[in-house]
Amino acid sequence: MSKTLTAQILTPTGALFSGEAESILVPGSEGAFEILFQHAPIVSVLGIGKIRVKKPNGEVLLFAVSGGFVEASNNLVTVLAEKATAPEDINPEEVRQQRSTVKERLKETTQGREALEKEVRELDNLLALST
Known part of the structure; x- marks a missing residue:
C-alpha cells in the first residue's frame, strides 16, 4: 500500500x-x-x-x-x-515595483497601516520564492 x-x-x-x-x-x-x-x-x-x-x-x-x-x-x-x-508565475521586477509603491504609501499614511504592512509581507514572500 x-x-x-x-x-x-x-x-x-x-x-x-x-x-x-x-x-x-x-x-x-x-x-x-x-x-x-x-x-x-x-x-x-x-x-x-x-x-x-x-x-x-x-x-x-x-x-x-x-x-x-x-x-x-x-x-x-x-x-x-x-x-x-x-x-513560474512570479515576475520579480513587477513585485519589487509593487513593494516599493506600498512602502512609499506606508511612509505617507497613518491609517490603514496594518493592511499595507501585510501587503509588504506578502510581496516579500513572493520575492523569496522567485529567487
Whole structure:
C-alpha cells in the first residue's frame, strides 16, 4: 500500500495542484507544520509563507501563499488559499515595483497601516520564492 496523500491546492481562480503527495508543508498561523500519511484530522488557518508539496517521485513543488485554510482527514489534504502563486508565475521586477509603491504609501499614511504592512509581507514572500 502506498503511503501517500491525495492533495489539492485551490484558489478563488482555480486549482494550482491536484494529485498525490508524500508530504505537504504549510504555513499555519502559529508556525509551519507538515502533513504526512495518516496525519490526525486537522483544520488550520494559513498565514503568509510557502507551501511545499513533496510528490511520490521526489519532485518538490513550491507555492507562495497568503491566508486561507488547510484541512487534512483520511489522507486527503485540501488547501483553500486566499492567494497562492507558483514560482513560474512570479515576475520579480513587477513585485519589487509593487513593494516599493506600498512602502512609499506606508511612509505617507497613518491609517490603514496594518493592511499595507501585510501587503509588504506578502510581496516579500513572493520575492523569496522567485529567487
